[in-house]
Amino acid sequence: MDAQRAEAVEVRAALLRMRRSGLLPVAFGGLVTGAGPAGGHGARQFRISELAGTATESLRGLTITTGNGLGGKTLATARPCSVTDYGVSRVISHEYDPAVAAEGLRSVLAVPVVVRRRVRGVLYGALRQPYALGDRPLTVVLDAVRELEQTLAVRDEAQRLLSFCQQPVTSDPRAWEQVREAHSELRALAGRIPDPHLRQELLTACARLASAAVPGAAAESRAARPAPLTARELDVLASVASGATNAAAAARLRLRPETVKSYLRSAMRKLGAHTRLEAVVAARREGLLP
Structure with a gap:
């Protein structure tokens, strides 16, 4: 299994942990491509590659650019961000509204995946109702993200040591x-x-x-x-x-x-x-x- 496929497995596992909480019926996200031990600083974009609980494929493969939409804001600030009603929110830009609307999402929370001070990706949790997402859903996503960050950090260190061994x-x-x-x-x-x-x-x-x-x-x-x-x-x-x-x-x-x-x-x-x-x-x- 190559590194990219293995990372996809870890992202899917994190999304499933989020859904199992019962607080976030929809979860999705992805990692910055090629953001291993020697890359990823100042990442400009990432691709949503993994979905859990979605009804359509509208979000799969969507490229999120820094600063654009909720995920792009999270990528730029390296901090969790959320909106109560995505389509009418005034705190984000709306380049991805068609894809979000096609999935019927309203309340969305995005949390950055940060490894050694580099944003490696973003995980989202979402509802199809315009409810404020409080501390409990945020904690669920943060726990899943922290476990993913630890896994990626261990994998990065393994690759560094393997390079040394060569x-x-x-x-x-x-x-x-x-x-x-x-x-x-x-x-x-x-x-x-x-x-x-x-x-x-x-x-x-x-x-x-x-x-x-x-x-x-x-x-x-x-x-x-x-x-x-x-x-x-x-x-x-x-x-x-x-x-x-x-x-x-x-x-x-x-x-x-x-x-x-x-x-x-x-x-x-x-x-x-x-x-x-x-x-x-x-x-x-x-x-x-x-």
């Missing part, structure tokens, strides 16, 4: 420190990625970084063996290898500190190590860590 690995000790930090971050991120294809891509990149530290023939022979550590044990050991304390590893992996200690003890036992450092050295010797 660079040639050198013998520079300073470069190896970066490699080890990237490996640790990748393993921590993999556990938070719902997309199984992207998660597997991250784990494959982790394996590539780990094997880069082992000579070719030795790496091949080690790759044929069963992994002596579980995924979580390796996650913890990767964080420890990057210099993280147990508390820092727990925060990174979203585990309890006691759980981190348990995984670390188990990893040490399996590797025949008596200290954290011995465990890291043994794991590197096995081609499990870079």
Whole structure:
């Protein structure tokens, strides 16, 4: 699944969460195209790509330009905006009235999706009656948007780290420190990625970084063996290898500190190590860590 399709799935999930509240029977929205980790600043437009609860297709594919209509105002200000009766509102322009009227929408709320200070898109919730949308509907949309923002931020970070992994690995000790930090971050991120294809891509990149530290023939022979550590044990050991304390590893992996200690003890036992450092050295010797 490519990044754009995966993002569309996440937007649809956010819209369905909004509708399940029972407060917003119609939900729709979209993201700025190409607004990944290196783009999206000063976005000029986005396209409404996902619909939930609509009766027509009038809104699908509508390109919203900054400053125009409710969504364009939200895009320009990076703040939630709403109108009680879209067609007669005096606080927005009316370039999109035909599409809105075709769907029969009156009260509409728009909330920006903001990731690292960049507006990445807009989600809308709407009613077919001219009722003022109060705090409860706004909270529903904000909760859905925040979850979407977190998902996009994790995906952006994963893509950044994958780009780093594609660079040639050198013998520079300073470069190896970066490699080890990237490996640790990748393993921590993999556990938070719902997309199984992207998660597997991250784990494959982790394996590539780990094997880069082992000579070719030795790496091949080690790759044929069963992994002596579980995924979580390796996650913890990767964080420890990057210099993280147990508390820092727990925060990174979203585990309890006691759980981190348990995984670390188990990893040490399996590797025949008596200290954290011995465990890291043994794991590197096995081609499990870079």
